[in-house]
Structure formats: structure tokens, C-alpha cells
Amino acid sequence: MGIQEQYRNEAAELLSSGAVKLVIGYGEGSTSDRRRPVFIRSADETARLVLDANCIANLSGYLVPEGLLSDGKSVAVFLKPDGIRSVNILAAEAQVNPDQVVILGFDIDGGQASPLPGRKATDFAPLIESQKSTGLSTELQQEADQLELMSATDRFEYWNQQFSKCIKCYACRQVCPMCYCRRCIVDVNQPQWVNTSSHTLGNFEWNIVRAFHLAGRCVACGGCDRACPVNIPLRLINHRMSKEALDAFDHFAGESADQKPVLATFRQDDPETFIL
Amino acid sequence: MAKIGVFVCHCGENIASMVETAKLVSTIADHPGVEISTEYKYFCSDPGQETVKKAIREHNLTGVVVAACSPRMHEQTFRKACAEAGLNPYMLEMANIREHCSWVHTDKKEATDKAIEITRSLVEKVKRNNDLQPISVPVTRRAMVIGGGVAGIQAALDIASAGREVVLVEREPSIGGHMAQLSETFPTLDCSQCILTPRMVEAIQHPNITVMTYSEVEEVDGYIGNFSVKVRKKARYVKMETCTGCGDCIQKCPVKKIPSEFECSLGNRTAIYTPFAQAVPNVPVIDRSRCTYFKNGKCGICKKTCQIDSIDFDQQDIIETLEVGAIVVATGFQVQDTSGYGEYGYGRYKDVITGLHFERLASASGPTAGKILRPSDGKEPQTVVFIQCAGSRDVSKGVRYCSRICCMYTSKHAMLYAHKVHEGVSQIFYMDIRAAGKGYDEFTRRAIEEDKAGYIRGRVSKVYEENGKLIVRGADTLLGRQVEVQADMVVLATAMVPQHDAKDFAKKIGISYDEYGFYNEAHLKLRPVESSTAGIYLAGACQSPKDIPDSVAQASAAAAKVLGLFSKEHLEREPVVAMVTESTCAGCWGCATACPYNAIDHRDINDRNGNLIKRVASVNPGLCQGCGTCVSFCRSNSIDLAGFTEKQIFAEVMAL
Missing domain, CATH: 3.50.50.60 (FAD/NAD(P)-binding domain)
Structure with missing residues (x-):
């Protein structure tokens, strides 16, 4: 029995036993290599679920809509390790009750999806811990290193060009599980901190504000990067912030459900390299 | 329609020598919303203040900008003037064209241009200011003095003698501090213990003083007038209530060769001990780390010796939470x-x-x-x-x-x-x-x-x-x-x-310290006994090296400050506090984590049937100090600071 069959059965079992009211998973997409989220509410619909190496989106963001979890019932969700970390952050930020989230965990390796044992976010603590000790993605780091080699002026010019492409569609925000605010700062117009038109200055403001809002929260699921219609390498900005949080504050986003936000806490032995 | 009055002060030559005030006045006069723009040699003088008041009345001003010195200097002066003329005092802004401009520049033209910009930005801010009312908070009229040396004892006695309750906390088994160790004192050569011990006895016998020895402050919450202090009463293993201080246990204790801290290791003490003969209270403590009973359970001679069964090996540390309105820090020094x-x-x-x-x-x-x-x-x-x-x-x-x-x-x-x-x-x-x-x-x-x-x-x-x-x-x-x-x-x-743990202690109670670890006064010359935190005062050598006369004088001064605070039942506080926009708050509690004053609570929003719709942040205006940390943390911009709202700051910045 393949993983898809196994998890379809599991989803059916969870739904028919009443353990969960909803299963959030992947279904067929518009093309053969694309998957789209599906929301399964009864056991006989579970055949719509697909699970293979194309299931890369982080579905944790679908847990957040107001009212979804307010009846106290549980929801099952298909998650890769990055998504499990997102659930931890959402729990730490009081957006979900982790007891109501049943995790159908899987990982993708070598073009294959394989199941991960455990159903509660806490079951995955050893996995997340080992990820932390491995460190951040080396591929991303290599890409980021290229930028680090540039002079400050060249790097600024690089981002200037990248951000000049931004059309302020906010797809990055819509896809991000961390962007759960009911009103985003860019939608505040009294006062209008961030320019709404897609001029480079306003584009800078938006992308940098978003990078800071994700500092210590981004799990590098890559959603924003894939969603961007003009191919701004958002992954590199977020990677840089994650690296900063990890190196300076030993903060690995989504380590546990009681992790404190990196920008709201301090320790007495924090490095204060920014104080000249 | 805004009617703003702009008053440009020369500050003698302090401002006028570097800023062309006439140009500043005429340029600002043309700025939209400015009703009157005028200059004067010293607006802080009586006739200067009268000019402001008169202008408010005659022109029905809706806001006032005084372009002069730092708000630290004269904001209160002009707020009062505004209030006397019938304008809400928070409709005043100080444009700092002295410290931020004339004092730090050498080019007259550039300084003048900068002064114009500074003043204009404050005009834009004050246009968006709102009337604010001061917040009144009750004062807990009981003080805590931390440290039972001569400074702490003096401060406690002064406050207590004026009729207010005092809790005197000392971490050693006895009060007395370093002064109890001294032989004679300069410049009179009178015996140190002879002049100190009467004060120690007076302190413990005073009906308004609660002495807590062998106790340490663990945590301080709250703010001026309303502190909540957690104190750890370390286990003495001797019952305070019944012990008569007869000393039989000390005589019989077989562990006799422990270097005495009080004697600077020149003498020895036992495992159950009082640090010195005149200790107050005269109740011994058991040094758990040296006591044979605690090491291997094979002694207990003190317990057998005690005729009134005052030894209790099972005592535990007790954490007591005390509500106090003011704190005097008198934690002393070390050699x-x-x-x-x-x-x-x-x-x-x-x-x-x-x-x-x-x-x-x-x-x-x-x-x-x-x-x-x-x-x-x-x-x-x-x-x-x-x-x-x-x-x-x-x-x-x-x-x-x-x-x-x-x-x-x-x-x-x-x-x-x-x-x-x-x-x-x-x-x-x-x-x-x-x-x-x-x-x-x-x-x-x-x-x-x-x-x-x-x-x-x-x-x-x-x-x-x-x-x-x-x-x-x-x-x-x-x-x-x-x-x-x-x-x-x-x-x-x-x-x-400073004490070896002076810096940690400062962090614990929230006061600042200098490079050595001595505690910082609010102003070296004008506020020498206040710490930088309102409601926390300093006495003795924890602030800087001091002899006995100076320590005692500072202790009495700190006591006077405490009594001044306690003279009213309520305290008026600046209404500069954070406010939450509940409709957009996502309830992530980042603000609550970031808040240094624990001023942010949860508030449930329910529908008419009492079902929870959502849970949002809610600021307790009594606790909020208006620091704005939460404002900068909030990702959805759902918190704003009264008196410094985003709208006001934005207008101020955009006018530059």
C-alpha cells in the first residue's frame, strides 16, 4: 500500500470516527504536476486526496480562518516538516489550538513522498530539533552567498531591480501562513505608511516590512517565492532573516508551540552587535 | 479649523545667536493653520507666559507650539500656561530649536532652515493632537526599603515615624550592614555599634516597620504607587515566632570552624549562628551548606538542645507578595x-x-x-x-x-x-x-x-x-x-x-546603573535620590561610594521623597498610554510578550449570547507607561499611543 492509499484510509477513519470534522489535503490541480488544496468533510470523499512528491504547498495557513476552530472540534491537515513548524508558530501566536490539529505528516525525498510518524505537533519535536541542528538550507545559503559577495551598492542595485518588478499584487501575503492579520499594515491608510502604487520606493517599503514581519517566523516553505508572478527571489530575503535569527539568537522558527517571538523577547546574554 | 499659535523663544542669546528668529517667525506665519507667530526673549518668564495665555484667549487658539528648549525643561511650564488659558495642556508641543539646533550648529543659515523645519513639523503634529485627560491612579501608601544597613534603617525609620508602613528587607540574617562591622567612626571616634544598635532595635520595635531578614527580593512588578514585590523568605530552620535567642544551640553546635563572614574570616562561627552578638533579630539561622544534619542527617544536636523546640529542619523558602507604593533601594556596597x-x-x-x-x-x-x-x-x-x-x-x-x-x-x-x-x-x-x-x-x-x-x-x-x-x-x-x-x-x-550582584538586581527591579554597577540617579545634581524609574529611590552606597553621614542624609532625603508621594491618595499620571484597535487585533500576544510592564491583558469579545467571537489585547492604562514597545511590535498596526499617535508622528515626519 502506497502512502496515498494509507493516508486516504487514515483520513476516512478520522472523519468517520468523528475524530476530526475536516481534512485539509491536496487534490488534483490544473495540470498533472500541480496540486491544489481540497477540503474533505466526509469519509466517502477521501478518494479525492492526492499525495505525492508534487504536494509541496504549506497548508497550515488554512487552519487560521476565523471561526474554523472555535467549535472546539479538530481538523486534520497534510503537512511537511516546514508546515508542522508553521503550526507551532501559529499555536505560539494563539492563532490555533494545537490540540485541535491532527497532523498527517509526510516528507518528500528523492521524488517520493514518505509518511512521518506522529499525529500531534509535539510528536515531531525530535524531527524539528534535528532539522535545527542541521541548520538552514545549504542551497539557499549558496544562493545568498552570491549576494553577500556583492558590494553594498551593487546589492542595493540588485534589489532595486528586483523590487521595481513588484506589482503589489500581495500574492506573497495571501499565500503565507504567517500573514493571518485581519488587516495588513499596507491596508492602513490613516496614515498611509506604505505607498500603494507600485513605485520602487513603495515596493521597497512593502517587501522590507514583510521581511521584518517574518523575522523568526518564516519556515522557508517557499510559498511566497512560488506565488510571486514576477519572480522576485523572496526566499533569499526570508532566508537572510532566518539566518540572522538563528545565528544571533539561536531562534529556529517553529521549534515548539511555546516559542516566544524573537523580536519581542530578550535574553541578558543576547549579542548587541547592532549597538555601535 | 486649526488655529495654531507659534511662539519663538530667543532664550537670551542661546537660540537667537544662531537662529534668525525673525525669519523663522515670518516663515511659520505663512504655514497653513498658523494663526499667530511671534517671538520673545524669554517665553518661560512671567511676561512671556502671559503673552502665550493672552494669545490663546484672543485668537481662540486650538494648539500651541513653543519653539524653544527641550520639552524636558519647560513643557510643564507651558502646559500649565495653556491650561490656565483654557486650552487642554496636551494641545501644546515644544519644538526643540535649542538642544537640537542652535547649540549644535555653527552655520546660521542652515540652523535657521533646520529650526523652520523642526517648528513646522510640530505645527503639523499639534494640528492632529487631541484633548487628553490625566489618569488618576490610587497610591498604596506603604513603602519597601531594600537593604538593612544604616541607610536602609534610617529611611525606614523616617518613613515609619511619619506614620506610614514600611517593609524593611535584608538578605543577611541580621540588619546592620557594614556599619555593624566597623569599630570606631570618623571624625568623632564614637563606637560604631554603640550608635547603630539603638537604631536597629528601634527599627525592629517600630509598630510601622516590618523587618524581613534573611529575605531577598525576587521580582518587582507594577509602577509608581502600585508595585507588587515578590520576596523570598529563605528558610532559617529556626522558628522566628518561638525562638528566644538564648544561644544554647549555637553553644552546642559541633561544626565550629566555619570562617565567619561578619569577622572577615578572622574568626569562626558555627553552622547554626547569628552573625554577631547584637544581631537584630536575635534569631539564629542554620547554614544548610555546612550543617551536618543537612549533609548526612546524623546530628540534630541543636534540635535536641532547644528547650522550646524552635528548630525546624523541614522549613521551606516562602515567597511572599507585597503591595507597596514606593521602593527605597539601599543595597550598599562590598569591598x-x-x-x-x-x-x-x-x-x-x-x-x-x-x-x-x-x-x-x-x-x-x-x-x-x-x-x-x-x-x-x-x-x-x-x-x-x-x-x-x-x-x-x-x-x-x-x-x-x-x-x-x-x-x-x-x-x-x-x-x-x-x-x-x-x-x-x-x-x-x-x-x-x-x-x-x-x-x-x-x-x-x-x-x-x-x-x-x-x-x-x-x-x-x-x-x-x-x-x-x-x-x-x-x-x-x-x-x-x-x-x-x-x-x-x-x-x-x-x-x-558595588555588590557582586548589583547589575542583576538592577535588571530585576528595573533601574539603571553605571559602568561599575552603581545605581544611576535621575539627575546627578537636581534629582540625586530618585532612580530613573518613578517610585524607586536610592539611598547609601549602592548609588556611589559614601560615608555614614552622607548615607544617612541620602536615606532621609529618599524618605522625604517617599512621604511626598504618599501625601496624596491618588497620583496623576500622564495620559500617554497605548490603545488597542480591537477590530483589527489578531490576538497574537506579541505585544503582551514585548510589554516590559505587564500592562497588556486579554479581553474576550463575545456576541450577544455570550459566545466568544475573538480574544484581543487590552491595555491597562494604570500599568501602561507609554513606552510604545507594543506599538512598534504590532504587525497589523492595531495599537496606537495617545499623544504620539501614528497619525501625529506621520504628519510630523512628512512635514520635514
């Missing part, structure tokens, strides 16, 4: 660890001791009953060398400051030595004699003239041992030659340094 002075041989030679050791030797209650006997062989030293500034005023040892007391106590030591060992010779190496104080210079003269203290101006380079003598090698800079003195004992006038 610098002199082991860094390898050249003086401290720690290597038994007869090289610190000033505090000498106090114990000279004290009638000390280990030698007041006889000056050197530690190595108990013989009376015939020559004693005193080395001043052994630690103080020495950049290489990390103490740049003068410890202020060493010149005086060294004189005193030489005097006491002369009184006790009539043939003894004392030599004092000094940098210069600092004897500024009532009767102080007379005192050092007396040591020199009557008690034959030999003063040698110069530093000591080395102390070493040769044929059973300590050889002190130094310079005599007045004669311009090297000197060597053979001594039987060397006394180092070691520096006064």
Missing part, C-alpha cells in the same frame, strides 16, 4: 576583591589585610576583643603600613573613581593603632588626602600631629616578605626618592565597589 593586587601580596601574606579586616581587629566586639594583633602569629605589630587607594583611582584595576572614605578611615586606623599600641609606628602611603567634610580635615591633622601618623606621598610598587618582615617598597614623591619600610602588618585601603 573590592584585592586578590588582583598580586604586587601587594594580599592572599599570599597573612598580614596583608584590608581596611575592613582592620576594623574587626580594632573592634571591641571583634575576634581579638579590640587588640591589634596580626593574623599570622597573633603578635602585636610594631610597624603598620597603610596603603591608600589600593584599588580606587586605578584605571588598570578597573576602578577610576575615588572611594571617598579611605583617606578618612586610614587616618582613623592610624589613630586607633596609636591609641592601642603606644609605641607603634604607622606609615601611610597616599596619593593625596581627601578630607572634605565637617570636621574631616581637623581629624586627619589630628592623626598627623597628635597620633604621629607618618604620611608618605607616593605609591607602593611591591610588598614582599624577607626574614619574617613585610618589606613595603614605594616612592616618596615629595623627596623624590625610593623608600622601603619594614612592616609587621600592611593594611590596604581597598576600594568600595
Whole structure:
């Protein structure tokens, strides 16, 4: 029995036993290599679920809509390790009750999806811990290193060009599980901190504000990067912030459900390299 | 329609010499919304304030900008003037064109342009200001004094005698502090314990004072008028309520060879002990780390000895939470660890001791009953060398400051030595004699003239041992030659340094400290007994090195500040507090984590049937200090700060 069959059965079992009211998973997409989220509410619909190496989106963001979890019932969700970390952050930020989230965990390796044992976010603590000790993605780091080699002026010019492409569609925000605010700062117009038109200055403001809002929260699921219609390498900005949080504050986003936000806490032995 | 009055102050020549005020006045007069723009030599003077008031009344001004000095100086003055003229005091803004402009620039044209920009931005802000009403918070009229040395005792007595309750917290088993260790005190040579112990007794007997010894402050929450302090009462293993202080347990305790902290290790104590005979309260404690019972359960002699069953090995630490309105920090100092002075041989030679050791030797209650006997062989030293500034005023040892007391106590030591060992010779190496104080210079003269203290101006380079003598090698800079003195004992006038945990404690209670760890006063000259945190006051050597008269004076001053605070039942606070926009708050509690004052609570929003819709942040205006940390943290911009709203700040910035 393949993983898809196994998890379809599991989803059916969870739904028919009443353990969960909803299963959030992947279904067929518009093309053969694309998957789209599906929301399964009864056991006989579970055949719509697909699970293979194309299931890369982080579905944790679908847990957040107001009212979804307010009846106290549980929801099952298909998650890769990055998504499990997102659930931890959402729990730490009081957006979900982790007891109501049943995790159908899987990982993708070598073009294959394989199941991960455990159903509660806490079951995955050893996995997340080992990820932390491995460190951040080396591929991303290599890409980021290229930028680090540039002079400050060249790097600024690089981002200037990248951000000049931004059309302020906010797809990055819509896809991000961390962007759960009911009103985003860019939608505040009294006062209008961030320019709404897609001029480079306003584009800078938006992308940098978003990078800071994700500092210590981004799990590098890559959603924003894939969603961007003009191919701004958002992954590199977020990677840089994650690296900063990890190196300076030993903060690995989504380590546990009681992790404190990196920008709201301090320790007495924090490095204060920014104080000249 | 905004009607803003702009008042440009010359501050004599302070502003007018660098900023062309006439140009500033005329440029601002054309700015939209400015009703009147005028200048004057000193707006803070009476006629100046009258001009402002008159303009408010005559022009029905809706806002006022005074372009003058820092708001730290005269904001209150002009707020009051506004209020007297019927304008809400928070409709005033100070445009700082002095500290931020005229004082720091040398180009008149550029300074004038900058002054125009600063003033214009404040006009834009004040246009968006709202009327604010001060917040009134009740005051808990009970004080806590932390530290039971002479400063703490004095502050507690002064507050208590004025009829207010005081909790005096001391971490040692007895109150008394360093003063209890001293022999005689300068400049009168009266016995330290004789003048201190009556105060100690008065403190413990005072109906308004609760003395908590062997207790440490764990946590301080709250704000001026309403602190909540967690105090850990360490387990004494002796019942305070029943113990009569008979001392039988101390007599019988078999662990007798523990170096006594009070005696600076010149004497021993037992595992169950009171630090000194006149300890207040006279209730022993068991030193758990040295007690045989706690090590292996095989003793308990004290328990068997005690006739009233006051020993309780099962006692636990108790955390007590106390509500107080004001805190006096009087945590004192410690003597610098002199082991860094390898050249003086401290720690290597038994007869090289610190000033505090000498106090114990000279004290009638000390280990030698007041006889000056050197530690190595108990013989009376015939020559004693005193080395001043052994630690103080020495950049290489990390103490740049003068410890202020060493010149005086060294004189005193030489005097006491002369009184006790009539043939003894004392030599004092000094940098210069600092004897500024009532009767102080007379005192050092007396040591020199009557008690034959030999003063040698110069530093000591080395102390070493040769044929059973300590050889002190130094310079005599007045004669311009090297000197060597053979001594039987060397006394180092070691520096006064902050308590070893002074910085941690400051962080715990939320006050600031200097590079050494001495606590910072709010203003060195004008607010010397207030800390930078409202409602927390400083007394004694925790702020800077001090002698007894100064410590006591500062303690009384701190007590006066506390009593001033307690003179009213309510306290008016600035209405600069955070406000939550509940409709957009996502309830992530980042603000609550970031808030240093624990001022942010959860608030449930329910529908009409009582079902929870969502949970949002809610600011307690009594606790909020208006620091704005939450505002900058909130990702959805759902928190704003009254008096500094985003709209106001944005307008201010955009006008630049």
C-alpha cells in the first residue's frame, strides 16, 4: 500500500470516527504536476486526496480562518516538516489550538513522498530539533552567498531591480501562513505608511516590512517565492532573516508551540552587535 | 479649523545667536493653520507666559507650539500656561530649536532652515493632537526599603515615624550592614555599634516597620504607587515566632570552624549562628551548606538542645507578595576583591589585610576583643603600613573613581593603632588626602600631629616578605626618592565597589546603573535620590561610594521623597498610554510578550449570547507607561499611543 492509499484510509477513519470534522489535503490541480488544496468533510470523499512528491504547498495557513476552530472540534491537515513548524508558530501566536490539529505528516525525498510518524505537533519535536541542528538550507545559503559577495551598492542595485518588478499584487501575503492579520499594515491608510502604487520606493517599503514581519517566523516553505508572478527571489530575503535569527539568537522558527517571538523577547546574554 | 499659535523663544542669546528668529517667525506665519507667530526673549518668564495665555484667549487658539528648549525643561511650564488659558495642556508641543539646533550648529543659515523645519513639523503634529485627560491612579501608601544597613534603617525609620508602613528587607540574617562591622567612626571616634544598635532595635520595635531578614527580593512588578514585590523568605530552620535567642544551640553546635563572614574570616562561627552578638533579630539561622544534619542527617544536636523546640529542619523558602507604593533601594556596597593586587601580596601574606579586616581587629566586639594583633602569629605589630587607594583611582584595576572614605578611615586606623599600641609606628602611603567634610580635615591633622601618623606621598610598587618582615617598597614623591619600610602588618585601603550582584538586581527591579554597577540617579545634581524609574529611590552606597553621614542624609532625603508621594491618595499620571484597535487585533500576544510592564491583558469579545467571537489585547492604562514597545511590535498596526499617535508622528515626519 502506497502512502496515498494509507493516508486516504487514515483520513476516512478520522472523519468517520468523528475524530476530526475536516481534512485539509491536496487534490488534483490544473495540470498533472500541480496540486491544489481540497477540503474533505466526509469519509466517502477521501478518494479525492492526492499525495505525492508534487504536494509541496504549506497548508497550515488554512487552519487560521476565523471561526474554523472555535467549535472546539479538530481538523486534520497534510503537512511537511516546514508546515508542522508553521503550526507551532501559529499555536505560539494563539492563532490555533494545537490540540485541535491532527497532523498527517509526510516528507518528500528523492521524488517520493514518505509518511512521518506522529499525529500531534509535539510528536515531531525530535524531527524539528534535528532539522535545527542541521541548520538552514545549504542551497539557499549558496544562493545568498552570491549576494553577500556583492558590494553594498551593487546589492542595493540588485534589489532595486528586483523590487521595481513588484506589482503589489500581495500574492506573497495571501499565500503565507504567517500573514493571518485581519488587516495588513499596507491596508492602513490613516496614515498611509506604505505607498500603494507600485513605485520602487513603495515596493521597497512593502517587501522590507514583510521581511521584518517574518523575522523568526518564516519556515522557508517557499510559498511566497512560488506565488510571486514576477519572480522576485523572496526566499533569499526570508532566508537572510532566518539566518540572522538563528545565528544571533539561536531562534529556529517553529521549534515548539511555546516559542516566544524573537523580536519581542530578550535574553541578558543576547549579542548587541547592532549597538555601535 | 486649526488655529495654531507659534511662539519663538530667543532664550537670551542661546537660540537667537544662531537662529534668525525673525525669519523663522515670518516663515511659520505663512504655514497653513498658523494663526499667530511671534517671538520673545524669554517665553518661560512671567511676561512671556502671559503673552502665550493672552494669545490663546484672543485668537481662540486650538494648539500651541513653543519653539524653544527641550520639552524636558519647560513643557510643564507651558502646559500649565495653556491650561490656565483654557486650552487642554496636551494641545501644546515644544519644538526643540535649542538642544537640537542652535547649540549644535555653527552655520546660521542652515540652523535657521533646520529650526523652520523642526517648528513646522510640530505645527503639523499639534494640528492632529487631541484633548487628553490625566489618569488618576490610587497610591498604596506603604513603602519597601531594600537593604538593612544604616541607610536602609534610617529611611525606614523616617518613613515609619511619619506614620506610614514600611517593609524593611535584608538578605543577611541580621540588619546592620557594614556599619555593624566597623569599630570606631570618623571624625568623632564614637563606637560604631554603640550608635547603630539603638537604631536597629528601634527599627525592629517600630509598630510601622516590618523587618524581613534573611529575605531577598525576587521580582518587582507594577509602577509608581502600585508595585507588587515578590520576596523570598529563605528558610532559617529556626522558628522566628518561638525562638528566644538564648544561644544554647549555637553553644552546642559541633561544626565550629566555619570562617565567619561578619569577622572577615578572622574568626569562626558555627553552622547554626547569628552573625554577631547584637544581631537584630536575635534569631539564629542554620547554614544548610555546612550543617551536618543537612549533609548526612546524623546530628540534630541543636534540635535536641532547644528547650522550646524552635528548630525546624523541614522549613521551606516562602515567597511572599507585597503591595507597596514606593521602593527605597539601599543595597550598599562590598569591598573590592584585592586578590588582583598580586604586587601587594594580599592572599599570599597573612598580614596583608584590608581596611575592613582592620576594623574587626580594632573592634571591641571583634575576634581579638579590640587588640591589634596580626593574623599570622597573633603578635602585636610594631610597624603598620597603610596603603591608600589600593584599588580606587586605578584605571588598570578597573576602578577610576575615588572611594571617598579611605583617606578618612586610614587616618582613623592610624589613630586607633596609636591609641592601642603606644609605641607603634604607622606609615601611610597616599596619593593625596581627601578630607572634605565637617570636621574631616581637623581629624586627619589630628592623626598627623597628635597620633604621629607618618604620611608618605607616593605609591607602593611591591610588598614582599624577607626574614619574617613585610618589606613595603614605594616612592616618596615629595623627596623624590625610593623608600622601603619594614612592616609587621600592611593594611590596604581597598576600594568600595558595588555588590557582586548589583547589575542583576538592577535588571530585576528595573533601574539603571553605571559602568561599575552603581545605581544611576535621575539627575546627578537636581534629582540625586530618585532612580530613573518613578517610585524607586536610592539611598547609601549602592548609588556611589559614601560615608555614614552622607548615607544617612541620602536615606532621609529618599524618605522625604517617599512621604511626598504618599501625601496624596491618588497620583496623576500622564495620559500617554497605548490603545488597542480591537477590530483589527489578531490576538497574537506579541505585544503582551514585548510589554516590559505587564500592562497588556486579554479581553474576550463575545456576541450577544455570550459566545466568544475573538480574544484581543487590552491595555491597562494604570500599568501602561507609554513606552510604545507594543506599538512598534504590532504587525497589523492595531495599537496606537495617545499623544504620539501614528497619525501625529506621520504628519510630523512628512512635514520635514
